[in-house]
Amino acid sequence: MTSGSHLEELYGLPAFVFPGRDESTELPEPDAVAWGIAARTYDGEEGWVETFERFCSEVDTTRVRALIVGAWEDAYDSGPTDVIEALVAARDRLPALRAVFLGDIESEECEISWINQADVTPLLAGFPALEEFGVRGGQGLEFPAVRHDALRKLVVETGGLPVGVVRGIAASELPALEHLDLWLGTSWYGADSEAGDLAPILSGARLPRLRHLALRNSEIQDEIAAAVASAPVVDRLEVLDLSMGTLGDEGATALLGGQPLTHLKKLDLHHNYLSEPLRQRLRATLEPAGVELDLDKDDADWDQDDDGTIHRYVAVGE
Structure with a gap:
């Protein structure tokens, strides 16, 4: 299964795609929208960096609060190093920037697990006031441990998240982070972490303000559920999301046998492989x-081999 459509909003602002060079479109107020900047991937008339330079010349960037980085012209072949460098170079022109999403690329442009990424932490270093950051695509993605004092929301969408990224995020100092959303994915597309790699996140020691935790889209969802069942961080959560993965009765039983979850506002387990008795127990x-x-x-999809082996699938793979 593939990833969905383009973002419709970021930082509470509706998405607006900056028009092409030959398009005649009235531009909104700079602080009223999340600006989408994308290369026209098929006609190749203007690259991402050139589009961004034109954006900076036509829009009062001192008032821009959110940027959505869409397709760069060669996402199948190379990562967004030039994009990241252009954004960091323009940081003095973007003093109000509070949110960035890198890789708003839908499946018709490039499948999620074919999107080439890069080390994205220069964006965090370059924008110390950034409050929301998201990235889509796990191939070549790097996230060495960082400290960022303002970041409140971090989202990483992949069909397969490399263990180095999981460990880098887990080792990061993010004292303001309230919302963490990791799509861990499947080994078919590069996921190689284990539940133990999430231990620093589940301890909550570096995440004192975390209220929304999503560890989802994983082929080891049962193991993650078992680890979450006794995790210290759960006590302070309002939302726990273990959806989109291969969660079955084993994981649900571990959740029910662990610490109480009745303080949560929401428990999201959609796209699951639970039996009806376990579903009833959770409801009750x-x-x-x-x-x-x-x-x-x-x-949720599955198939069965002749020997009775059942195969479950994550919601977003390729």
């Missing part, structure tokens, strides 16, 4: 406490 335990529970099986 959590819904009377007012927990919003998402157990939608969605489009």
Whole structure:
């Protein structure tokens, strides 16, 4: 299964794609939208950096609050190093920038697991006031441990998240982070972490303000659920999201047998492989406490070999 469509909003602002050179479109106020900057991947008339330079000349960038980086012209072949360098070089022209999403590329442009990425942490270093950062695509993605005092939301969408990225994020000092969303993916597309690699996140020691934790789209969702069941960070969460992966009865049983989850506002388990008895137990335990529970099986898919082996699939792979 592939990733979905383009972002519709960022930082609470509606997305607006900066028009092409020959398009006649009235531009909104600079601080009223999340500006999408993308190369025209098929006609090749203007690259991403050139589009961004034109954007900087036509828009009052001192008022821009959110940027959505769409397709660069060669995402299948190389990462966005030039894009990152252009953004960092323009940091003095973007004093109000608070949110960046890197890689808003839908499947028709480039499948999520074919998007080439790079070391994205120069964006965090270059924009110390950034409050939201997201990235799509795991191939070549790097995230060495950093400290960032303002970041409140971090989202990493992949069909396969490299263990080095998981460990880098887990080792980062992010004292303001409230929302962490990791799509861990499948080994078919580069996922090679284990539940133990998430231990620093689950301890919560470096994440004192974390309230929304999503560890999802994983082929080891049962193991993650078992680790979460006794994780110290859970006690302070409002939202726990273990959706989009291969969660089955083993993981759900571990959750039910672990620490209480009745303090949560929401437990998201959609796209799951749970039996009806386990679904009923979850409802009986959590819904009377007012927990919003998402157990939608969605489009969870599976197949069975002749020997009875059942194969489950994450929601987003290729």
